[in-house]
Amino acid sequence: MDVAAxxxxxxxxxxxxxxxxxxxxxxxxxxxxxxxxxxxxxEFLMVAxxxxxxxxxxxxxxxxxxxxxxxxxxxxxxxxxxxxxxxPILSAPEINQILLTIGASIFIQNLALLxxxxxxxxxxxxxxxxxxxxxxxxxxxxxxVALLSSILLTLILYWLLKSTDLGRWIRAASQNRxxxxxxxxxxxxxxxxxxxxxxxxxxxxxxxxxxxYYITPSIGWLFLLTAFVVVVLGGMGNFVGALLGGFIxxxxxxxxxxxxxxxxxxxxxxxxxxxxxxxRPQGLFGLKRL
Amino acid sequence: MAxxxxxxxxLTDSRYFLHIFVMxxxxxxxxxxxxxxxxxxxQHSFGHAVFVGIGAYTSSLLFAHTGLSPWFGMxxxxxxxGLVGLFFGFLSFRYGLKGPYFLLVTIAFAEVFVYIALNVRxxxxxxxxxxxxxxxxxxxxxxxxxMPYYYIILMMLxxxxxxxxxxxxxxxxxxLIAIRENEDAAQALGINLMRHKxxxxxxxxxxxxxxxxxxxxxxxxxxxxxxxxxxxxxxxVIYAIVGGIGTILGxxxxxxxxxxxxxxxxxxxxxxxxxxxxxxxxxLLVLCVIFMPGGIMGRLxxxxxxxxxxxxxx
Numbered sequence: 038m039d040v041a042a043x044x045x046x047x048x049x050x051x052x053x054x055x056x057x058x059x060x061x062x063x064x065x066x067x068x069x070x071x072x073x074x075x076x077x078x079x080e081f082l083m084v085a086x087x088x089x090x091x092x093x094x095x096x097x098x099x100x101x102x103x104x105x106x107x108x109x110x111x112x113x114x115x116x117x118x119x120x121x122x123x124x125p126i127l128s129a130p131e132i133n134q135i136l137l138t139i140g141a142s143i144f145i146q147n148l149a150l151l152x153x154x155x156x157x158x159x160x161x162x163x164x165x166x167x168x169x170x171x172x173x174x175x176x177x178x179x180x181x182v183a184l185l186s187s188i189l190l191t192l193i194l195y196w197l198l199k200s201t202d203l204g205r206w207i208r209a210a211s212q213n214r215x216x217x218x219x220x221x222x223x224x225x226x227x228x229x230x231x232x233x234x235x236x237x238x239x240x241x242x243x244x245x246x247x248x249x250y251y252i253t254p255s256i257g258w259l260f261l262l263t264a265f266v267v268v269v270l271g272g273m274g275n276f277v278g279a280l281l282g283g284f285i286x287x288x289x290x291x292x293x294x295x296x297x298x299x300x301x302x303x304x305x306x307x308x309x310x311x312x313x314x315x316x317r318p319q320g321l322f323g324l325k326r327l
Numbered sequence: 328m329a330x331x332x333x334x335x336x337x338l339t340d341s342r343y344f345l346h347i348f349v350m351x352x353x354x355x356x357x358x359x360x361x362x363x364x365x366x367x368x369x370q371h372s373f374g375h376a377v378f379v380g381i382g383a384y385t386s387s388l389l390f391a392h393t394g395l396s397p398w399f400g401m402x403x404x405x406x407x408x409g410l411v412g413l414f415f416g417f418l419s420f421r422y423g424l425k426g427p428y429f430l431l432v433t434i435a436f437a438e439v440f441v442y443i444a445l446n447v448r449x450x451x452x453x454x455x456x457x458x459x460x461x462x463x464x465x466x467x468x469x470x471x472x473x474m475p476y477y478y479i480i481l482m483m484l485x486x487x488x489x490x491x492x493x494x495x496x497x498x499x500x501x502x503l504i505a506i507r508e509n510e511d512a513a514q515a516l517g518i519n520l521m522r523h524k525x526x527x528x529x530x531x532x533x534x535x536x537x538x539x540x541x542x543x544x545x546x547x548x549x550x551x552x553x554x555x556x557x558x559x560x561x562x563x564v565i566y567a568i569v570g571g572i573g574t575i576l577g578x579x580x581x582x583x584x585x586x587x588x589x590x591x592x593x594x595x596x597x598x599x600x601x602x603x604x605x606x607x608x609x610x611l612l613v614l615c616v617i618f619m620p621g622g623i624m625g626r627l628x629x630x631x632x633x634x635x636x637x638x639x640x641x
Contacts, residue, residue: 074427125617131426132371133616136568139561140612147606262438265431304442307435314432315422 046295048176050288055184056246058283060260061267062187062194062276063238069274070211070231072131073123076138079261080145081236085111085243086252087153093160093247100160101182104244108237115236119229127228142258149254157251179248186245190238191280197234207231211274266310272320282320332481336474345473349545351586352480356538358566358578359487364531365564366573367491367500368524369507373430373560374437375535378408380444380555382536383543387456390467397468401540405533412532416525425510437560444551455550458543468544476545483541484579487534491575494530503527507573565608569615571624580624585611 060082067075085107092103122141126134168175176184198204209217210227218224250256267286271278286306294302313320336345357379365371385407386400415436424432445453463471470476494500502523505513514520543549553559570581589604619626 074431122613122617129616129620132430133620135427135430136564137613137616140565140609140616142609143561144606144609144613147603147609151603151606262434266435269431298446300446301442304439307439307442310435311432311439314424314428314435315418318424318428 042295043292045175046291047288050291051284052176052180052184052287053291054284054287055187055280056180056242056249056283057260057263057267057287058280059183059187059190059242059245060239060264061271061279061283062190063235063242064261064264065268065271065274065276065279066194066238067232067235068268070207071228074131074135074138075232075235076135076261077118077142077145078138078235078239078264079257079259080142080149081111081114081257082239082243082246082260083146083149083252083254083257084114085240086247086250086256087149087158088240089244089247090158090160090252099162100244100247104241107240107244111240111243112233112237116229116233118236119232123232124225124229127225146254146257153254155253155255157253159251160247162248177249179245183245183249186241187280187283190241191276194234194238194276203227203230263306266306266313268320269310269313269318270320272322275320275322278320278322281322333478336477342473345477347587347590349473349476349480351582352477352484352579353538353542353545353582354563354566354586355579355582356480356484356487356541357535357563358570358582359484359491359575360531360534360538361563362567362572362574362578363491363494363534364527365567366578367494367503367507368527369503370524370527371426371430371564372433372531373557373564374433374435374440375531375563376555376557376559377437377440378412378532378535379539379542379559380440380549380551381408381411382539383549383554384444384450384456384539385536386540387458387543387549388450391456391459396466397540397544398466401468401537404540405536408536408539409529409533412528413525416528417521420521420524434557434560437555437557441551441555441557444555451550453551455548455553456543458547458549460547468540469547476541480541480545483537488575488579490530490534495575499523499526504573562608565612567622569611569622571622571627574622574624574628577622577624581622584623 060078063081064075064078067073067078088107088110089100089103092098092106093100096103098106118141122137123134126137162179168177169181196204198208206217206222206227207230209220209222210224210231214224217227246260263286267279267282269282270285271280271282286309289305289309290302293305297305332348335348339345357375361372361375364375382401382404385404386397389395389400389403390397419429419432444450450456458469461467461469463469465475494503502513502518505516505518506520506523510520539554542554566581566585567578568581569585570579570583571577585608588607592604592607615622621628
């Protein structure tokens with residue numbers, strides 16, 4: 038067993054894990070609070086990535102700077118989406134809400150396909166190539182930044198939920214909607230903010246990813262499926278769980294690719310997903326309630 | 328109206344026109360099959376293409392390797408799909424997967440199949456399978472003209488619509504609807520959840536697979552993305568939902584309405600990337616969920632003279 042390869046795999050896994058966690062953070066927040074399985078989340082990621090790309094190609098803005106624009110933009114998009122499309126059907130059966138997000142996802146993805154074509158875009162940064170040595174492993178600088186950002190973001194979200202008023206309202210609304218209403222919390226507003234924040238999170242993810250991954254309309258769906266596995270693994274509604282879940286899944290993939298044909302590696306995560314859903318849907322850290 | 332459909336092939340010379348109808352009936356067929364599990368039983372599967380694909384692959388592989396006529400291979404495919412459905416259904420229902428969790432599992436399950444199919448050379452891998460040409464060979468489920476295919480799929484559609492009708496009016500239909508509306512209450516009333524959900528799954532899977540064989544014999548080429556993929560699964564669901572989930576004619580009607588739209592957009596925007604019709608589908612799905620959750624048939628059945636017998640309205 039080639040130790041160097043293993044270490045590299047672990048390093049890559051950690052970095053990818055951070056990225057998965059970033060995407061999953063918003064998803065788990067939305068589900069944890071509103072119990073909505075938000076399948077359009079992936080498309081928001083894609084939108085953010087394209088946003089960064091165009092900021093870069095049109096204005097020469099570095100993605101790590103344009104994130105300042107992308108974050109509020111995605112927040113607005115998310116809130117708007119919630120306000121106009123989800124809010125009307127909040128009391129409809131869950132399946133309808135999911136279908137709506139699927140429909141929106143299909144629409145947005147193909148709109149992007151129409152506008153931007155399927156050509157892969159990339160952002161080449163002057164420092165993309167800088168590699169950092171961690172023992173026998175090598176990381177690209179942008180990847181490292183993504184990893185640190187995801188940890189940072191998780192901490193920020195955690196702080197937000199624990200220590201701010203908004204956070205308290207969100208937690209109340211997610212625990213018991215009726216009771217929250219009774220205590221005077223404007224639950225609909227809380228949901229709006231939650232959806233916005235969740236989307237903003239994925240906006241950050243998109244900005245950071247744009248320096249690492251190729252950009253194409255279908256990229257959203259690709260990450261979304263993995264993000265779902267991460268969310269379920271970590272426990273829906275649990276960010277720290279999402280972070281750890283991200284690491285676990287990514288490590289499984291990167292270490293797994295050492296032992297099996299690379300094309301079959303995604304099957305691993307789907308199998309994990311199925312097993313999780315069957316036997317432990319609350320994931321590793323989630324609460325008993327589903 | 329059924330007579331009209333019988334006459335169409337005689338009224339037109341255009342192969343293209345017939346092809347459109349064949350595809351409409353095909354998707355209507357699949358959507359109706361899906362509806363047995365998704366509409367009647369309320370278990371929304373987003374991986375139904377798996378069953379279609381199993382049917383298509385089974386009959387095609389048997390034909391290509393052993394020369395077994397797809398007319399026979401079809402039933403084997405159906406059986407296999409039924410077994411897979413049984414296995415999968417048993418696992419899912421046994422562990423209490425419902426609603427969105429069931430939905431996610433079906434997606435994951437289907438994706439596993441797609442990946443495996445893409446990577447196993449023996450069944451074609453990513454190159455798929457080209458069904459051996461036998462020319463005009465009715466015994467081998469191949470015809471030169473479109474007309475035979477037209478009638479076959481029309482009959483199949485009629486068959487599953489009839490089966491849906493029978494199920495809906497039968498005791499099982501009532502049980503399924505009870506399960507759909509409120510599982511706990513249904514169980515409290517003594518309805519065996521597992522048994523009926525499994526039956527719905529197996530029936531739905533079996534017939535979907537037969538449809539898969541039809542597709543293989545009509546198009547003469549199958550590969551994982553086209554016949555096993557998430558795209559097909561979602562398409563089926565969209566037809567069923569926009570047409571009218573839980574109704575008998577709804578899913579077929581959905582195909583009737585939506586497929587031509589796809590063709591028109593494909594034609595009008597020729598040269599563009601083929602995603603426009605998907606945009607329309609996505610938009611329709613969104614609008615449908617907000618304004619017409621029962622689909623078109625659901626809305627129409629509020630007009631008395633179109634009301635179907637039985638408690639099928641969502």
